[in-house]
Amino acid sequence: MNKRTKLLSRTLSYASGTFAKLCLLCAFFLSALSIQAQENQRISIDFKGETLESTIWYIQNRTNYVFVYTQKDVAGVKDITLRGKNKTVSEILDECLEGTNLTYEIIDKKIVIKKKQSQQVTISGWVHDAEGEALPGATVTARGSKDGAIAGMDGRYTLTIPAQKGLILTYSFIGMEKKTVRYAGKNNINVTLKSGVGTEMEEVVVTGYQNIKRRDLVGSITTVKAKDVIMPSFTTIDQMLQGRVAGMVVTNTSSRVGTAPKIQIRGTSTLLGNQDPLWVIDGIIQEDPLTLETSNSMTGDLKDIIGNQISWLNPSDIENITILKDASATAIYGSKASNGVIEITTKKNTTDRLSVNYTANFVIGSRPNYEQFNYMNSKERVQFSQEAFNWGTSFAKEPIKQPYTYEGLLRMYLEHDISAEExxxxxxxxxxxxxxxxxxxxxRSFSHNHNLSISGGTNKFSYSTSVGYSKSDGQEIGNSSERMTGRIALTMRPVQKLTINAALNGSVSTNKGFAGGVAPMDYATTTNRIINPDVFYQKTATYDYNDNVQSLGYNFINERNNSSASSSSTHLSASLDLK
Incomplete structure (x- = not known):
């Protein structure tokens, strides 16, 4: 019995030991497979001019790796251009860190980027132009490092940096093409830079017909960026320019929504002609809107809501605005520019990645009430009229007999048309x-704006499209403005020296106002409260061609509901630019 127990015990001990060894072997095998799978993770990449840090985030978001690095070490590595499909992480990092003083180490799921341990190397030489003249102030930098040197008055330089494999030096000078040289162990490097076309760093001003260098343009000019003037409470760019530019006065013609302000640049240049500035959008002169006779009472409100040259434009599509203030603008645009020129440049397409943006704004205003004004109520108004009559105050016009106003009711009583009890x-x-x-x-006034834009593409082809919608309900019931805009812009570069820009803009807008003589806010603040809003009270007639009619029945709400001014416009424009 004891022999059987010992034998069973030895058998179980051997089996358990063997099982433990098998478990450890399986764990080691699975761990090796996991490490091998991580190292073999493949991703596709297409970068141009990116930084090392953005590349690290791109890899980290698409793999199971976590990167460890100091921002100071990777900040100097820029202009990474890399394209490929199904590349391993090691292959991507080898190309990104080539020519830098950085290296990496993979530890499980972590990738540590650190500086290489190396000795110092000193490189010297001179930098000349194509004619052999020294270029004092030329810069020499090492890729992936903040170390650099500046050439002296004789064009000579000395650069001391950590020695590293695949070191790349960049030589640059204003007005010259950059030149890169791979360090191959030679400590004396002489470089000749060629003059480059379009590399001069000069400020450029967009005049609409062309781009002119600031030094070649004579005149008073102000340039503002659209992001600095955008205001959610306004729907057009002309309203947003109020108080933003010196010498430009923006005056609101009405407090109603949908109305266009009056703009004057450096005062009035004419008394009888058009006083509005010239609007130019992406080099295209905008035509003046329909002109109306302002002295006609039937078009009094319509002239304000008909809009101006840029009422169709969505402010979210604007990049910057240039204002040409003085008479020098007439040399470019002719006599049309005598009132000044406002040039608008729309946003360009992005070529690095797909970009989708959506913005929405909501603005709610307050409704006026009698607590904001020191107005008489009905009883106070009747007492005031009675006291004025008792003091012998005469009426400017004899009141019309009617029971809806106190003056008319008093006349009916004095002339015995009604009894004292009535x-x-x-x-x-x-x-x-x-x-x-x-x-x-x-x-309560309420307005809301919505803008959606999508852009992207490559260096060969890029696109940008945007859709905007805005709706504003004014403080006065019956006043509203609604607009929908759309824009498509395409840029194609079939060959190196040819760029094709095509754009299509569309807009549909509707503005609603009131007929001449109908002003709800003015009526509310000037009409006494004893009048019943449902009755048609008698009002003195003002028809010039019928003197026999002394008075007419009048109800303001009926007048507002059955007479109005409405402006509907559709804008469609296309442009094609080859350069």
């Missing part, structure tokens, strides 16, 4: 009327 009863009704004209004719 007069007192109707007077008591007028004293308690207290019509809230603000509640009937106004509301």
């Amino acid at each position: 007069f007192i009863a109707q007077r008591g009704q007028l004293e308690t009327q207290n019509t809230d004209w603000f509640k009937l004719l106004t509301r």
Whole structure:
């Protein structure tokens, strides 16, 4: 019995030991497979001019690796251009760190980027132009390092940097083409730089027809960026320019939505002609809107809501604005520019990656009420009229007989058209009327804007498209503005020296206002509260061609609902530019 127990014990001990060894072997094998799978992870990459840090984030977001590095070490590695499909992480890092003083080490799921341990190397030489003249101030930098040197008055330089494999030096000078040289162990490197076309660092001003260097342009010019003037409460760029540019006065012609402001640059240049500045968008002169006779009462409000030359433009599509203020602009645009020129440059396409942007703005205003004004209520208004009559104050015009106004009711009583009891009863009704004209004719203003833009592409082909929608309900009931815009811009470079720009812009807008003489806000602030809003009270007639009619029935709400001014416009433009 004891022999059997010992034998069973030895058998179990051997089996358990063998099982443990098999488990350890399997764990080691699986770990090796995991490490091998991580090292063999492949991704596709297409970068041009990117930094090392953005490349690291790109790899980290698409693999299981976590990078460890100091920002100071990788900050100097820029202009990484890399393209390939199904590349391993090691292959990508080898190409990114080539010619730098950085190396990497893979530890499990972590990749550590660190500086190479190396000795110092000193490189010297001279930098000349094609004619053999020294270039004092030329810069020499090492790729991936903040170390550099500047050539002296004789064009000579000395650069001391850590020695590293594949070191790349960059030589540059203003007005010259950059030149890169791979260090091959030679400590004396002499470089000749060639003059480059278009490398001069000069400020350029867009005049609409062409791009002119600042030193070649004579005149008073102000340039502002659209992002600095964008205001969510406005829907057009002309309203946003108010108070932003010295010498330019932007005056609101009306407080209603959909109206275009009046713009003057450095005062008035003419008394009888057009006083508006010339608008130019991407080199295209914008035509003046339809002109209306402002002295005609039927077009009094319509002239304000008809819009101006750029009412169709979505402010979110604008990159910058240039204002030409003085008479020198006429040398470019002719007599049309005598009132100044406002040039708008729209946004360009992006070529590095797909970009999708959406913005929305909501603005809610307050509705006016009688607590904001020191106005009389119905009872105070009746008492005031009675006191004025008792003091012998005469009327400017004889009041019309009617029971809807206190003056008309008093005349009916004095001329015995109604009895004293009827007069007192109707007077008591007028004293308690207290019509809230603000509640009937106004509301909370509300506006909302939505903009969606998509852009992307490559150096050969890039695109940009945007859609915008804005809707504004004014403070006065019946006043509104609605606009929808769309834009498509394409840039193609079939060959190196040819660029084709094509753009298509479209806009549909509708502005609603009021007919001549209909002003809800003015009526609410000037009409006494004893008038019943549902009745048609008598009002003095003002028809010049019918003197026999002394008065007409009038109800403001009926007048507002059955007479209005509305402006609907559709804009479509296309442009093609070859350069």
